[in-house]
Amino acid sequence: xxxxxxxxxxxxxxxxxIVLGIALIGFFGARAMRSYVRLQQTGLSTGATxxxxxxxxxxxxxxxxxxxxxxxxxFEALGIPEAGNEKQSIMQLARKYDLKRADIxxxxxxxxxxxxxxxxxxxxxxx
Amino acid sequence: xTDLTDFFxxxxxxxxxxxxxxxxxxxxxxxxxxxxxxxxxAGAFARDAIFNWPLAAxxxxxxxxxxxxxxxxxxxxxxxxxxxxxxxNDSWQQAQDTFNQKGGxxxxxxxxxxxxxxxxxxxIAGSSGYTYGRFLVFDLAGxxxxxxxxxxxxxxxxxxxxxxxxxAGSIGGVLVGVVVLGGGIYWLVRRVKSE
Numbered sequence: 183x184x185x186x187x188x189x190x191x192x193x194x195x196x197x198x199x200i201v202l203g204i205a206l207i208g209f210f211g212a213r214a215m216r217s218y219v220r221l222q223q224t225g226l227s228t229g230a231t232x233x234x235x236x237x238x239x240x241x242x243x244x245x246x247x248x249x250x251x252x253x254x255x256x257f258e259a260l261g262i263p264e265a266g267n268e269k270q271s272i273m274q275l276a277r278k279y280d281l282k283r284a285d286i287x288x289x290x291x292x293x294x295x296x297x298x299x300x301x302x303x304x305x306x307x308x309x
Numbered sequence: 310x311t312d313l314t315d316f317f318x319x320x321x322x323x324x325x326x327x328x329x330x331x332x333x334x335x336x337x338x339x340x341x342x343x344x345x346x347x348x349x350x351a352g353a354f355a356r357d358a359i360f361n362w363p364l365a366a367x368x369x370x371x372x373x374x375x376x377x378x379x380x381x382x383x384x385x386x387x388x389x390x391x392x393x394x395x396x397x398n399d400s401w402q403q404a405q406d407t408f409n410q411k412g413g414x415x416x417x418x419x420x421x422x423x424x425x426x427x428x429x430x431x432x433i434a435g436s437s438g439y440t441y442g443r444f445l446v447f448d449l450a451g452x453x454x455x456x457x458x459x460x461x462x463x464x465x466x467x468x469x470x471x472x473x474x475x476x477a478g479s480i481g482g483v484l485v486g487v488v489v490l491g492g493g494i495y496w497l498v499r500r501v502k503s504e
Contacts, residue, residue: 188500196497203490210482217476221469239315244322248357271319 236287238273249294259293260286314343318350326351326365330372337376339428344373345459345477349470352463362464366456373452374445377431381444384435391436408437413447420451421458425485 236245242264246253257264262279276283320328329351336342348369355362388396395401408415412434419427434444459477463470 188504192500196493196500199489199493199496203486203488203493206486206489207483208486210479210486214476214479214483217472217479221472221476237315237318239318239322241319241322244357244359247359269323271315273315274319 334376349463353467356467380431384432416447421455
């Protein structure tokens, strides 16, 4: 390729770059807009991690810590032993004990709700 | 989220910031791991008092800098295998000179703004003869910006870090598109002027 000749190969490369650039901007721009709209609808949560939406990668000790619920209450509700399962994710436990993830979520939400209802009201700093 | 991402998120909960450090190192080497998501998660875990944030930030920086450095040295090693014909080409020499002059800003920006281009930039830096000392300075500055920026976002919005990750990833994609489009237009204008 010489410097002064605008070859077909070069033209194709330039067109490919421009088309690729426009495609990337269009695709990711649309995705960014969707995320932005979703963020506006749900709002930014500044609180601690929302474990109402329990994810498969979470461990029981993490859920217990984030929701201020005793670990053993969650293990007991699932009917599985704590020993050997503390480092397992919800996904791994579901596989190991043949449980459905949706069922685990429902059980945990019930336990969390029960503890939250029974918890004493937090002091607001007022005398 | 992929199984690999889930695996590392669980690993971060069980083994702490060391798992984050390892994941970021592998991501810097090109493994398909969403580093930004993991840094956002680390910020959220710090908010939950599961992570000690200063320790997590230092280990994250260390892991990603090791990964970037390996990428740089792979590029330097690979340079030997680039045919002499290409290395002596004017365009190649010009590209090397340009990277040596302006590579610092490319290294810095690809750490946190144009992250999909980070791995190729490491390889280019290594193969273009860019000195390792300069590479490391810009690399650490960029990665520190990345870790502090997204870690703080994860900390501040601990309940929404997954949505923020989606938005950040999409904005990164748009910026890469702008760079590619800009490159195409710049090339076109230069060629038209020289015609």
